[in-house]
Structure formats: C-alpha cells, structure tokens
Amino acid sequence: MNIREYYQKTAKACFCVAWISLLLAIIFFVCHLLQLFKGDLLIFVIPIIIFSVLHFFYFRTYDKRVEKLGDKPMQTSGQLLSIDHVLVVFMPAPTLRMLLFDSKGLLLGEVRDQNMRWFMWLIPNVVSLLLPKRFILLDSDGQVRAKYHTRAGLTNSMTIYNADDEIIGGYRENWKDSLIKIKGIIYKGNQSEWIAVESKANLYSLQLKTIDKKNVASFQEGWMPVEWAKRFELNTPIITFSSIITEQERVIVLGFLAAVLHHRDH
Template sequence: MKINDYYQDAANLSLNGSLAALLPIILMTAANLSYLHNEAVFVLTVPFFLYSFICFQLYLFRKRQSITINRNLSSLKPVNGDQSLFSARHLLVLFHNAQSPQVLLYFPDGQLAGSIKRYRLKGLRKLKFSMLYVLYNSKNEAIACFGVKRKREITIEVYDKKRNCLGFLKKTRLNWLKSREELYDTKGTLIGFVEGSGTFMDEKIIDQYNQQVSRLRRGWMPVEWSPLFPEPNTPVLSFDANLSEQEKLLRMSFLINEFFIER
C-alpha cells in the first residue's frame, strides 16, 4: 500500500459515512409520506443531512489528495522495493482508523515500510496477554510482536520474529494526569525512558546515558516530503543511526501505548 492508497481508503471511509447517513433520511421521509404526514418529522432529518454533506465533502477532499499524491509518485524515480523497515532513519506514522485499526509506517518516498495490527488472541495466549500487536514488514510478513499485560501497571513485552524476548516497556500511573514510561532489557535492567510533552505529540526516548536515541513528533515534517504527505502534522518517527534492529524494535514499543492504548 503506497501513501496514495492510504488517502484513497480514507476517502472511501468518508463516502461510506455519507451514504450511511442517508439511510435514516430515506426511512424517515418514506414513513412520514406514507403514514405520519407530519412536516415536523422532516426537521429530524437535518442533522443526518448535514453529517452526510460534511462526509461527502471530506470524501472529495481526500480523493483529490489521493489523485495528486499518485501523480507526484509517478513523477519520482523508481525506488528499490526491498527497502528494510530497520534501515530507515525516519518513518512517517499514520493511524488508519478502519474496522480494524492499525498503524501504518511509511518511508519518506511514499512506499509502505510496515504496519502494526492487533492480533486476536486465542486459547492459552489470552491468559498471558490482554492484547497482542504484530509488526509486519511491507510484504505483510510478521517480524515482531508486542504483548500487553494490564495490571496495576501496563507492561508491553517485545518479541522478535524468532519469539526471543528483547525486553519490555513499563508504564506506571503516577496520578490521573501523569505517568512514567520506562524501558527494560530482558534482565530487568533500566535502559531508557520516554520523555514527552503533555500538550502536543513530541515523545523522546532517552537511553541510560541520558542520550536521545529515538523521537516521535508532530509538526516537524520537512517541506520536501509534502508532495507525498500533504498533512504537515503527520507524525515522524526518528531513530539514532547507531541503533541495532533489536534496539529499534524495543523502542518501537512506545508506539503501542501512543496509538492503541492511550487513544
């Protein structure tokens, strides 16, 4: 899925919402004309009509964005289709709020880098985790998973594709406004923490040496990416160049809290 497909899907969702809002209008109008004969009933259709109109305008807007992005993609030189999710310094993060919500990760060239989706737990796995999320690469191959445990604290355990545990993120609620997120290795040693803003998206991961190794922020996107990503507030996930694949996976665990748990 290229970035233009994301906007096309968003357009289709808006169109479906517009059409769905027309159904109660049709039913109320038909019932009124056939049985009620009360002009006041038509007033009840106004909110549905307004919602349908707004959704349709949003559909047209997203559709135009998709067409423009597709045109811009076509003008670019072909890229290597074997790009690795872990080779990128920067990834653009989009939340796809469909029937099954997922986080989509894109390279700056508009190609899909990977996705994070919820896995429906079955059998004994329900006893171990309350929720499980799987990270897929651009070929839809599972390359990692994040198991969520909810008790007094929220723990997100990280596993690679060979099911080796890489460590975990622990979120502790300090009060109803403030919480603390810390990263631990498999031995339970503290190796970092998440430092964020309470007013806007700007999450930094600081390691045990007090160095920033990863960051998720909104409103930073370079202007040269705008032909493919028209929303200037698209979140950008950045990694330190020296992080290994396993280290990046462990630090990506805070995306689960940011997009699936806190939302």
C-alpha cells in the same frame, strides 16, 4: 500498499459512509411522512446530514491528494528497521492498525492487532482500552518481525518479543501516574532500564533518551519538510531514529509507541 493506495482506500471509505448516512436520513424522512414514528424529525435528521457532509468533505480531501500524487508507480520499501525517518498513518480499525511509510510514500510495514475481528467494532473504546492486546510488527512483505503483548487494565505496560518469541524488551507504567500523563520505563530483554519516559498524555512531541542521556528517537507531529508535505498531511506523526541504535532497539521503540497510541486516530 503505498501512500496513494492509503488515500484511495480512505477516500472510498469516506464516500461510502457519506452516502450511507444520507440514505439513513432519507429513510427517517420517509418514515416521518408515512407517520411510522412521531417526534421532531430535525432532531434525528440534522446530525446525520452533518455527519454525511463531513465525510463527503473528507472524501474530497483524500481524493484531491490522490490526484496530486499522480500516476507515477510507487513500490513498497524493504528498509523497515534501517531507515531513520518513519511517518505514521492510522488506518480505520477497531483497535490498532498503524502503517509505517518512508518520506517518499513507500510502505515500510505496519503494526496491527493480531486478533482483529469484525465484532470488535461493536466494543466501546472505554471497554476496549481495558482489554489485553496482541500486536504484531510486519514488514512490507507481510513477514512478522516482532510481537507486542499488553496486559489488561488502565496502564499501557507491554512485553516485546522477537519473531522467535524471545523476550527482547518491554515497557512498564505506574498506573497512578499514567492516568494523567505518559510515564514509565522502557527496558531491554535482560530487564535493564533503558529509557525513562515522561510526557503529556496527548503526545504531540516526545524525545526518547537513554538513562545516560543518549538520544535514541523522537516522535513529533505538526511539522515536516515541504517535499514530504506533498505526499502526507501536515500533522502526520514522524518517528526519527538515531543512527546509532540497533534494529532490535528500533523494534522496542515501535512497541512502546504502539502501547501508548493503540486507541488514537482510528
């Protein structure tokens, strides 16, 4: 998948939701005419119609983005753990499906729930947040590069494994602090503390530095170069890695972001 295909799939989903919602509103209207139910019709129909119109607007927005990208061939990229700037796009999913693109719109890989099933759409977010999760990091060829396991409960604590199931790091949160903000420690496989994290819960901007104040990575949204904005929405999150960190350290950073973003924007 590339960024064009992402927009095409999202546009199609929004289009289907818009028409299904409109059909549901029509069914309510017909049932009211046939006196199959009594009550104020507008209470039922108006919210559904607004929902339908909004999704039709989203459909047109994504459809226009596809047109702007044109028909130029776009391939995947094999630079998942070597490129410095990674753009994050969230696919519609019951838990986490986080697509990773380079600035040219080429798919680098994704972080997704290993146990994603259809019935998970039926689980309320409030309940799903408390359940343990098993995420996997896939490259553009679909190969597993890492595994991320979170514990049940209110915190986002995580253990990070490589493709061979060896522990290479993790993230620990203090549950008292994590109720109002993101605060914890990212550590490496030998349990040594690597990065102290403290941020607002909304996480619009974050600078990750090691315990000895070396820049590792940053996460931000709301700004990007003009050339990138031709392919991505303006508020698309951007991960910027320092050129000095290793592939394994990049895997750990991606795991931390999966831990704190796993119920955002999908």
